[in-house]
Amino acid sequence: MKHTTTPRTRRGRGPARRIGRTFALVLPVVLVLSGTLAVARVNWSGAPSNSVLAAASGDVSTRASSRAPQEVLRDRLLLELQEKDPGTALTHLQQAVNNRPSLAKHCVAIARALGRAAVRVYGASRAQSYARPVCDTSFASGVATQHS
Template sequence: MTHTARRIGRTLALVLPVVLVLSGTLAVTRVNWAGTSDSQLLTASSEDVSVRAKPRTPQDVLRDALLVELQEKDPGTALTHLQREVERRPSLAQHCMSIARALGRAAVEQYGPVKAQSYSRPVCDTSFASGVAQES
């Protein structure tokens, strides 16, 4: 009897932690962490891991840098640097208007429409002013 009890105890000692870990893992994957009513489950996949982030385009890098500069300094400084970059790298000219509009929208968020409009200048065919007007 003692031998059988020991064998059952050892089996439980090995199996029980595995069962607890698996049931806990399954329970965590079923919890609605996002708090939405959607019952869709998100699971990790080896396919997702191998997907590389797309390289950032020069216009995206420039726009993000100018948006930071707008927040740290002012829209006028960001617009001046936009104009200089377009003159330095003409390939950015086709993106100048969209970058200037993004700066205009960000300026409204930070300074309000009246003050943001005061920074307006003829960079990229008044696209900055267009961005300000869109947010106003």
């Protein structure tokens, strides 16, 4: 009987080991993704709903309440500028800043936006006639930048 002195080693690890390694790498990813999808599908609001995306398809009033107060004020004043005149919008801007001092840091940006919108609606010379010292004459600055 003849014995070999060199040990015989297997060149490959075999298909079972490769499948096991692949499974060990893929399984955690699949579990995390399926768990994430399961959590996303749960209706956490407590209200009965058939839609999976009920939170994302809320009505307009819900979205409006989630917007920043200065954005709501700016949009309201821009609408008022178009419906009435820039003077009324500037008066209401000053009243809003007086009532809510936290809006003061946004007053300049809102007044400039009103000035630019006034130029688009009324023209530069007529828009300039509505200028007043609200927010350090930012309205006039917005008119000037839009006009040039």
